[in-house]
Amino acid sequence: MSDASAPPPPERSSFFRNWLSLAGAIVAAGSLFAFALLVAIDTLAHKANPYVGILTYLVAPAFLIGGLLLALIGWWLRRRQAARAPGAAEHLPLAIDFSRPRDRRFLGFFALGAALFLLLTAFGSYQTYHFTESVAFCGETCHTVMQPEFTTYQHGAHARVSCAECHIGSGASWYVKSKISGAYQVYATAFNKYERPIKTPIRNLRPAQETCERCHWPEKFTGNLDRSYVHYLSDKRNTPYTVRLSLRVGGGQPGEGFFGGIHWHMNVANKIEYFAADPQRQVIPWIRMTSATTGEVRVFRAKDFQGEPPPASVRRMDCMDCHNRPAHAYQTPNQAVEVDMALGKISTRLPYIKQTAVEALTTEYPDTGRAFEGIAAALRRKYQADDEVAPATAAIQRIYKEDFFPKMKADWRTYPSNIGHKDWPGCFRCHDDKHRTADGGATVRSGDCNACHTILAQGRGEELSRIAPQGVEFKHPGGDLDPGVLCSDCHNGGSQNQ
Ligand code: HEC
Ligand code: HEC
Ligand code: HEC
Ligand code: HEC
Ligand code: HEC
Ligand code: HEC
Incomplete structure (x- = not known):
């Protein structure tokens, strides 16, 4: 405030001297600083993070523009005030005189x-940067949207691997791509535009290599893996049935031990490409195999497929074509109930419990609360209250909570698993005895039950x-099986109780 008795003629720029404009200028300066800092962190960081893009290029500039707008509004209000009552306006003391103690103190505080x-801005930006990289951000912030993936992820072998390690990886071009898709995801979540369920296969998933x-x-x-698959039939006594397999996983490189077996597809000494006729890659009418050592090329076609597929739709097979659920395995109701029966959480003494539990789980419910009531009611109808029914009810409800996500329409039906051949076509998409080369050669046949695994034992006790x-x-x-029928023609993990 000037001490002069007569106010100086109003200058245009002096209208900026008001509290609102000053606050705006501070916000703008702060966001400019945060922007510079984020760009620096982002360039120096080892790992790419798509959401930092949103922070750097959307949030920081939004604050900058907000601050500038605030300053302008202050200017405009001030001008209007000055026009109405010239001379009445009070200016901020922007002229500083160091000889006055009041001004020195003011400057010190400033x-x-x-x-x-x-x-604080630096600290805040850095913390936010770290947060966007964390599993909590991916899995919990967009809670409903990512809940199915987050829950299944926590029960998988990769629960200690961060989301970003599989979904983003490192490298410049993927960095930009993931930024664009990250920005889109935030928009989709904020405006409720995301699809339910989230569609797979993810088109821009980074290659397995x-x-x-x-x-x-x-x-x-890898060698052979010894695995037991425990089942219970849907009869009154819940008859147990287990099959024990030695899976011939093998290896992908002749110099590194036995070469062949299931991991022979691993693209090291061979290249396998295929064309899928459907978006979920469940129907494969064309396969091309190139030997890296001899250069020999063989093409296998399904009977009703002639000619060549469009080159852009040909995909080279990688880990994810078999291991497509390494982190998010939605258990089938059949599997989940059988595991709990084997662990004793669901008593096998309850007659028809396998069938009852699977039926209760496969009924459609609008939400988890209603599902819990439905499951409890289904067991009440079937059994007298005794001390085995309550734990069984709780176990079935927990299965529902961990594997069914009605809000996102996500469960085992939505996401096929390609690792085996019982509930989904899986390996039999190609190994079904129906794909042939022009001279009649075939891939490993589905009917050759001991080609991919050896059945070591089966039955019970x-x-x-x-x-x-x-x-x-x-x-x-x-019962006896027809050679032409695939397992997944009857088995589907739950809906028909198989
Ligand atoms: C950051 C390292 C890391 C990355 C990336 C990673 N894995 Fe793993 N994976 C592991 C570790 C560690 C284990 C062993 C976990 C255990 O046994 O508890 C494992 C276990 C596995 C298993 C055996 C367990 C099971 O589920 O039966 C498979 C199969 C597997 N990974 C496949 C994959 C596939 C496919 C990908 C790519 C989509 C992948 N992994 C990416 C570290 C990783
Ligand atoms: C071991 C690697 C790995 C990790 C770790 C991982 N994912 Fe995935 N994720 C995958 C693969 C592989 C797919 C399936 C891709 C396909 O079918 O096209 C997938 C699919 C998805 C999908 C699509 C819908 C679905 O259920 O298939 C979403 C969403 C997703 N992941 C989010 C996450 C989140 C959030 C995290 C961390 C909490 C995470 N992922 C951790 C490998 C991983
Ligand atoms: C042709 C299908 C197929 C391809 C392609 C494939 N795998 Fe496998 N892999 C299997 C099968 C089947 C098993 C046996 C385990 C099972 O059934 O879960 C297995 C087992 C494994 C195991 C051992 C699991 C354990 O429990 O010890 C790991 C790790 C693994 N694969 C990783 C990979 C990686 C990484 C790639 C890509 C480089 C890959 N696989 C490609 C089918 C495949
Ligand atoms: C995209 C098609 C495709 C899928 C899916 C596929 N395979 Fe294959 N597989 C092939 C082709 C092609 C060959 C080579 C056939 C030949 O050489 O006659 C082959 C060969 C094999 C071999 C013989 C390897 C050797 O030692 O010579 C085994 C074992 C095998 N596959 C197991 C599996 C298993 C298990 C799965 C499912 C987890 C699977 N495959 C999924 C296309 C496929
Ligand atoms: C192309 C390779 C391949 C052929 C051929 C094959 N299987 Fe399998 N089978 C697999 C793989 C891989 C798994 C493991 C799936 C998993 O880990 O979930 C499996 C799992 C199984 C299981 C256990 C599934 C469960 O959930 O209980 C049975 C039973 C089985 N196979 C029976 C057969 C029979 C019977 C035949 C012959 C008609 C056959 N398989 C042919 C690859 C094959
Ligand atoms: C024609 C229909 C049909 C076909 C095809 C079929 N199954 Fe089954 N399967 C059944 C029926 C019905 C049961 C008895 C279900 C029960 O009592 O719970 C059964 C039971 C089973 C069981 C034990 C119970 C369970 O729920 O898992 C296994 C394991 C099994 N089948 C594996 C296979 C395999 C592997 C194939 C392919 C090689 C196959 N089935 C093909 C109809 C079929």
Whole structure:
């Protein structure tokens, strides 16, 4: 405030001297500083993070524009005030006179405040940057949208691998791509535009060579894996049935141990490409195999497919074509109930409990609350209250909570798993005995039950202790099988109780 008795003629710029404009200028300066800082962190950081783009290029500029607007509004209000009552306007003391103690104090406070403000901005920007990279941000911030993926992820083998490690990886061009898609995702979540369920296969998923293969070595020889698959039939006694397999996973490189088996597809000594006729890649009418050693090319076609597929739709097979659910496995109701039965969480003494539990889970419910009521009611109808019913009810409700997401329309039906062949076509998409080369050659046949695994034992109790290393013929608990019918023509993990 000037001491002069007569106010100076109003200058246009002096209208900026008001509290509102000053606040605006401070916000603008702060956001400019945060912007510079974020750009610096982002360039120096080792790992790419798509959401920082939103912070840097959307949030910081929004604050900058907001601050500038605020300053303008202050200017405009001030001008209007001055026009109405010239001379009445009070100006901020912007002329500083160091000889006055009041001005010196004011400047001191201002410098301290500014330093504190910049420090807080820097701290805030850095914290926000770290937060956007965290699993909590991916999985919890957009809670409903990512809830299915977050829940299944926590129960998977990769629960300690961050979302960004598989979904983003490192490298400049993917960095830009993931920024664009990250910005779109935030927009979609904010404006409720996301699809339910989220569609797969994810089109812009990074190739396995740059994600999975950074931790898993494709050449490595895995050997045989011994696995037991525990089942219970849907009869009154819930008859147990287990099949024990030795899976011939093998290896992908001749120099690294036995070469062949399931991991022979691993693209090291071979290249396998295929064309899928549907968006979910469940129908594969054309396969091309190129040997890296001899250069020999063989093309396998389904009977009703002639000619060549469009070159742009040909995909080179990688880990994710078999392991497409490494982090988000939605258990089938059949599987989940059987595991809990084997663990004793659901008592096998309850008659028809396998069938009842699977039926209760596969009924459609609008939300989890209603599902819990429905499951409890289904068990009440079937059984007298006793001390085995309450724990069984709780176990079935927990299965629902972990594997069914009605709000996102996500469960095992939405996301096929390609690793086997029982509930989904999986391996039998190509190994179904119907794909042939022009001269009649075929891929490994679906009917050759001991080609990919050896059936070591099957049945229950005593039967399981008699192991046959050379492999036995499959005894199907559901009756004799027609060679032309695929397992997934009948089995689907739940809907028909199989
Ligand atoms: C081990 C690697 C890996 C990790 C870790 C991982 N994902 Fe995935 N994610 C995948 C693969 C592979 C797919 C399936 C791609 C397909 O089918 O096209 C997928 C699919 C998805 C989908 C599509 C819908 C679905 O259910 O298939 C979303 C959304 C998703 N992931 C989010 C996340 C979030 C959030 C996290 C962290 C909490 C995460 N992912 C961690 C590998 C991973
Ligand atoms: C950051 C490192 C990392 C990345 C990236 C990664 N994995 Fe893994 N993966 C692991 C570790 C560690 C384990 C062992 C976990 C355990 O046994 O508890 C594992 C286990 C596995 C298993 C065996 C467990 C199971 O689920 O049966 C498979 C299969 C697998 N990974 C496939 C993949 C695929 C496919 C991808 C790419 C989408 C991938 N991994 C990406 C580290 C990684
Ligand atoms: C042709 C399909 C197929 C391809 C392609 C494939 N795998 Fe596998 N992989 C399997 C099968 C089947 C198993 C046996 C385990 C099972 O059934 O879950 C297995 C087992 C594994 C295991 C051991 C799991 C354990 O429990 O010890 C790892 C790790 C693995 N694969 C990683 C990879 C990676 C990484 C790639 C890509 C470089 C890849 N696989 C490509 C089918 C495949
Ligand atoms: C996209 C098509 C495709 C899919 C899906 C596929 N395979 Fe194959 N697989 C092939 C082709 C092509 C060959 C080579 C056939 C030949 O050489 O006659 C092959 C060969 C094999 C071999 C023989 C390897 C050797 O030692 O010579 C095994 C074992 C095998 N596959 C197992 C599997 C398993 C298990 C799955 C499912 C997890 C699977 N495949 C999924 C296309 C596929
Ligand atoms: C192309 C390779 C391949 C062929 C051929 C094949 N299987 Fe399998 N099978 C697999 C793989 C891989 C798994 C493991 C799936 C998993 O880990 O979930 C499997 C799993 C199984 C299981 C256990 C599934 C469960 O959930 O209980 C049974 C039973 C089985 N196979 C029976 C057969 C029979 C019977 C045949 C012959 C008609 C056959 N398989 C032919 C690859 C094959
Ligand atoms: C014609 C229809 C049909 C076909 C095809 C079929 N199944 Fe089954 N399967 C059944 C029926 C019915 C049962 C008895 C279900 C029950 O009592 O719970 C059954 C039971 C089973 C069970 C034990 C119970 C369970 O729920 O898992 C296994 C394991 C099994 N089948 C594996 C296979 C495999 C592997 C194939 C392919 C090689 C196959 N089935 C093909 C109808 C079929």
